[in-house]
Structure formats: structure tokens, C-alpha cells
Amino acid sequence: MTEPAEAPVVAPASSEPPATEPTGYMQSNGDFGENAPDVIRNLMDKKQWTNAEQMATGYTELETFKGGSSIPEADDAEGWAKINTARGVPKEFGGYEYSTESGIDLAPELIDGFKQFAHKAGYSQEQLKGAIDFQLEAVAAQGELYEQQMQEADQADTEATKVHYGINYENAMNDAKLTSDKHGFSTALEERGIRNIPIVTQMLNHIANLEAEDSINRPAEPVASKTLDQQMQDIKDNPAFMDKFDRGHKALMVEFQELNRKIVASRQA
Numbered sequence: 001m002t003e004p005a006e007a008p009v010v011a012p013a014s015s016e017p018p019a020t021e022p023t024g025y026m027q028s029n030g031d032f033g034e035n036a037p038d039v040i041r042n043l044m045d046k047k048q049w050t051n052a053e054q055m056a057t058g059y060t061e062l063e064t065f066k067g068g069s070s071i072p073e074a075d076d077a078e079g080w081a082k083i084n085t086a087r088g089v090p091k092e093f094g095g096y097e098y099s100t101e102s103g104i105d106l107a108p109e110l111i112d113g114f115k116q117f118a119h120k121a122g123y124s125q126e127q128l129k130g131a132i133d134f135q136l137e138a139v140a141a142q143g144e145l146y147e148q149q150m151q152e153a154d155q156a157d158t159e160a161t162k163v164h165y166g167i168n169y170e171n172a173m174n175d176a177k178l179t180s181d182k183h184g185f186s187t188a189l190e191e192r193g194i195r196n197i198p199i200v201t202q203m204l205n206h207i208a209n210l211e212a213e214d215s216i217n218r219p220a221e222p223v224a225s226k227t228l229d230q231q232m233q234d235i236k237d238n239p240a241f242m243d244k245f246d247r248g249h250k251a252l253m254v255e256f257q258e259l260n261r262k263i264v265a266s267r268q269a
Contacts, residue, residue, distance in 0.1 A: 025037070025040075026052060029051065031050055031051045032044060032050075032051065032052070043055070071083075084122055084124075087122075087124045088124035088125045088126060089119070089122055089123065089124050089125075090119070090125070092119070093112075093115040093116045093118070093119035093120075094115070096115045096118065096119070096125060096128050097125065098111060098115075098128065098129055098132055100132070100133065100136060104136050104139065104140070111132075114128075114131075114132065115128065118131065157197050157198060160198045161173070161198045161201050164198055164201075164202070168245050171245070172201060172205050173201065175204070175205050175208040175247070176200075176201045176204035176205055176208070177204075178208065179204045179205075179207050179208045179211070180204055183207075185204070208247060209247050209250065212247035212248050212251070213247075213248065213250060213251035228259060228262055228263045228266060229263070231259055232256070232259055232260070232263065235252060235255060235256050235259065238252055240252050241253075241256070
């Protein structure tokens with residue numbers, strides 16, 4: 001007679017789910033599952049955490065300051081004073097020290113004013129130095145930019161003056177300098193950075209030409225001792241008569257025209 005088969009043994013259900021079974025997105029052992037929100041998964045990846053216990057520990061450490069002091073409340077002046085001291089903030093603004101190698105002289109009143117501002121804002125010694133150094137570097141950079149712009153403007157003025165005078169540029173600049181030195185203009189023009197401005201060079205050359213016209217070398221003997229034709233010949237023999245760039249050319253031409261008028265009038269008479 002065949003015996004009946006034994007029923008299979010079934011293990012009783014566990015009252016606790018296995019550690020790998022998720023409840024929501026957190027497993028029973030504190031690990032986070034794959035379906036955790038992105039903000040939690042990103043934080044866990046960044047911090048190399050794997051479970052809630054590590055997250056809690058990290059947050060506790062965040063609220064603890066160096067030395068075991070907790071972060072004080074906003075109105076806890078004494079607590080914040082301790083933190084500022086640990087950060088390197090002096091007790092008084094006079095406790096800051098600063099020296100620079102930038103070469104820029106800073107007025108003591110200016111430094112003291114900034115120290116007072118820095119102390120009120122809670123700057124550490126390192127932060128104060130960094131802030132002042134940054135400002136000085138900005139000033140230096142601005143000065144270099146201004147100098148570069150002045151050099152570019154001076155070069156542009158020089159090129160414009162060369163175009164205006166052409167081959168007579170060197171003579172024109174020399175006459176302008178002599179006139180400027182003679183009348184005491186040089187220092188003022190240099191200080192204002194307008195020495196090479198074309199209109200200034202033209203003005204100085206105009207003055208030089210006017211002064212040259214007033215100082216043309218006259219014949220030693222009275223003009224009346226020579227005939228009109230002889231006077232005309234003297235003018236034609238003068239090198240300035242044919243050189244229109246000569247400083248005495250203009251005055252000589254005026255004299256030539258006046259003498260020519262007299263010759264024509266005398267011949268008609």
C-alpha cells in the first residue's frame with residue numbers, strides 16, 4: 001500500500017523585512033535605495049555617504065565649531081566674539097596690521113578708516129590684507145591703463161603732425177620747441193600732455209614765423225642808398241626768396257611785392 005507523500009515544510013514569515021527590502025526609499029538598516037530623491041542621492045554621492053547615520057553625523061559636525069563650541073544664535077554677542085577671535089579678528093580695529101610692497105603710499109587716516117570698517121564687518125587679518133591688496137592692484141592697473149592710453153594718444157598726435165608737415169616735420173618740431181622754451185610754455189605743455197597735439201605745434205610754429213619776420217636781417221646801408229632795381233636784386237639773391245618753407249620767406253615776399261609796386265610806379269612816371 002502506497003504511503004501518502006509528506007507535505008513540504010514552509011518556513012514561517014519573518015516579522016522584520018530583510019535589510020535589503022526598502023521601505024519607501026530608505027532601507028531598514030538606514031541605507032538609501034535607488035529611488036531616493038535626487039537631492040539626497042546627489043548629496044550622498046558628493047559626500048561619499050551611504051546611509052542616514054552618516055548624514056546625521058555630518059549635520060551634527062556642521063553645527064559644531066572648531067574647539068567644540070556650537071554656532072551661537074544671532075544675538076549671542078559673546079559667542080560670536082569667540083568665533084571672530086578664532087577666525088583672526090582682533091579685539092579692536094587697532095589690532096590689524098598691514099604693510100604693502102606696492103609702492104603706493106597710503107595715508108594713515110585712510111588705513112585707520114578701513115580698519116574700522118573691516119572690524120565692524122568682522123574681517124579677519126587675512127581678509128583685511130586681501131581687500132586692501134585688491135584695491136591697490138586695481139589702482140595700479142588703472143594707472144597702467146591710463147599711461148597706455150596717453151602713449152597711444154601721443155603717438156596718434158605725432159603721426160598727425162608728421163602728415164601735416166611732411167618732410168619739414170623735424171624743422172617744425174624744432175621751431176616749436178625753441179619757441180616753447182623761449183616763452184616758458186614747455187613745462188605747462190608737458191604737465192598737461194599736449195606737447196604734440198597738432199594744433200599746438202602749428203600755433204608755436206606760427207609764433208616762430210612771426211618772430212622771424214620781425215627779425216629779418218636788413219642791409220647795413222640805408223635802403224635809399226640803393227636803386228629800386230638793386231634792392232629788387234638783393235631780394236632775389238636772398239635764399240629765402242625761393243624757399244617757401246624758410247621762416248623769412250613770407251616777410252621777404254611782402255617786401256618784394258611792395259618794391260615791385262614802387263618800380264612799376266616809377267617807370268610809369
